[in-house]
Amino acid sequence: MVQAYGSFLSRQGNTDDALKxxxxxxxxxxxxxxxxxxxxxxxxxxxxxxxIDTPQAGAAExxxxxxxxxGRRGGEDLGLIYLQLSLYLAPSxxxxxxxxxxxxxxxxxxxxxxxxxxxxxxxxxxxxxAQIQLALNLDSLxxxxxxxxxxxxxxxxxxxxxxxxxxxxxxLRGRKQFAECADVYxxxxxxxxxxxxxxxxxxxxRGICFERAKQWTKAEADLKKALELFPDxxxxxxxxxxxxxxxxxxxxxxxxxxxxAVEQRADDGYIVDSLGWAYYRLGNMDEAVKQLERAIELxxxxxxxxxxxxxxxxxVGRVLEARFQWSHARDLKPESEDLAKIEAxxxxxxxxxTSSAAQAEDKKPGGG
Numbered sequence: 001m002v003q004a005y006g007s008f009l010s011r012q013g014n015t016d017d018a019l020k021x022x023x024x025x026x027x028x029x030x031x032x033x034x035x036x037x038x039x040x041x042x043x044x045x046x047x048x049x050x051x052i053d054t055p056q057a058g059a060a061e062x063x064x065x066x067x068x069x070x071g072r073r074g075g076e077d078l079g080l081i082y083l084q085l086s087l088y089l090a091p092s093x094x095x096x097x098x099x100x101x102x103x104x105x106x107x108x109x110x111x112x113x114x115x116x117x118x119x120x121x122x123x124x125x126x127x128x129x130a131q132i133q134l135a136l137n138l139d140s141l142x143x144x145x146x147x148x149x150x151x152x153x154x155x156x157x158x159x160x161x162x163x164x165x166x167x168x169x170x171x172l173r174g175r176k177q178f179a180e181c182a183d184v185y186x187x188x189x190x191x192x193x194x195x196x197x198x199x200x201x202x203x204x205x206r207g208i209c210f211e212r213a214k215q216w217t218k219a220e221a222d223l224k225k226a227l228e229l230f231p232d233x234x235x236x237x238x239x240x241x242x243x244x245x246x247x248x249x250x251x252x253x254x255x256x257x258x259x260x261a262v263e264q265r266a267d268d269g270y271i272v273d274s275l276g277w278a279y280y281r282l283g284n285m286d287e288a289v290k291q292l293e294r295a296i297e298l299x300x301x302x303x304x305x306x307x308x309x310x311x312x313x314x315x316v317g318r319v320l321e322a323r324f325q326w327s328h329a330r331d332l333k334p335e336s337e338d339l340a341k342i343e344a345x346x347x348x349x350x351x352x353x354t355s356s357a358a359q360a361e362d363k364k365p366g367g368g
Contacts, residue, residue, distance in 0.1 A: 022039050098129065131154055135171070139175075238270075
């Protein structure tokens with residue numbers, strides 16, 4: 001609707017009003033490729049063309065709108081029909097192609113999604129978005145080398161492309177290549193001349209990579225920067241607050257941050273787990289058990305949360321329940337180093353000394 005209204009104003013000679021319409025949209029959804037293209041055209045002194053210039057294009061637009069709306073509201077089968085009909089009338093309709101690809105992703109069919117993304121025209125402003133999604137799907141299919149090569153090609157073609165850098169960083173972070181992902185995110189940060197609220201994500205993700213790569217000073221600076229851009233962001237509050245408590249520093253502020261995160265995301269099992277584990281680290285076992293039991297209700301299949309609850313049960317003398325939780329955590333396929341620790345606890349329980357940070361080694365906050 002914004003695109004159509006701005007285009008109409010442009011053709012009426014109201015370029016300034018059109019730019020105001022697009023600027024308002026930019027505040028809500030920054031850097032949308034179609035809006036960026038329209039603004040560039042207007043600033044170059046051009047008038048925007050009609051979005052719909054034939055009855056066939058109009059029908060395709062209506063069918064696209066119906067299909068996209070139905071797909072977002074659980075009507076996948078009907079959404080597929082309308083989107084396919086739209087593409088029958090307008091085979092290169094970029095928004096219809098992206099919506100259909102997104103729908104296939106939601107249906108856990110990344111191969112079909114990628115076939116659709118390959119159809120987005122090279123000349124479309126949405127081509128890059130399609131290529132990013134295609135690469136992320138390749139990674140989900142364990143074709144990570146192909147995904148990385150595709151994203152690196154996009155970045156090489158446009159080194160200022162923040163979205164492509166973010167996508168490559170996310171692939172590397174998901175594959176636990178933390179030093180490498182920090183480098184990629186850093187290249188993305190270098191393209192930001194004036195950080196704004198929406199940039200909190202890249203600082204947060206880079207902070208995670210720095211923390212996992214044992215570079216805490218850099219991680220702390222990034223997490224603080226993310227909060228500066230987006231105060232009270234729950235995932236950042238959770239990560240920074242937990243990290244402080246885990247290190248035994250800024251305990252009051254760290255606990256305040258985690259509690260504030262839980263207030264905003266009371267149904268997020270990972271954040272509730274962080275609160276419970278923070279209480280555990282501070283020696284408040286009764287409250288730790290209470291919060292960790294709540295976290296298990298929210299995320300029953302997470303091995304780390306089950307492991308945490310087992311530790312808390314052990315400390316309050318509920319030994320049988322502790323062994324049950326550890327056994328469950330073991331069966332949920334934790335990472336290899338965590339598995340070794342769980343098996344050791346199943347064999348010998350926990351040591352008496354709870355004061356050191358050894359019990360929390362490698363226990364990371366959720367949301368990363």
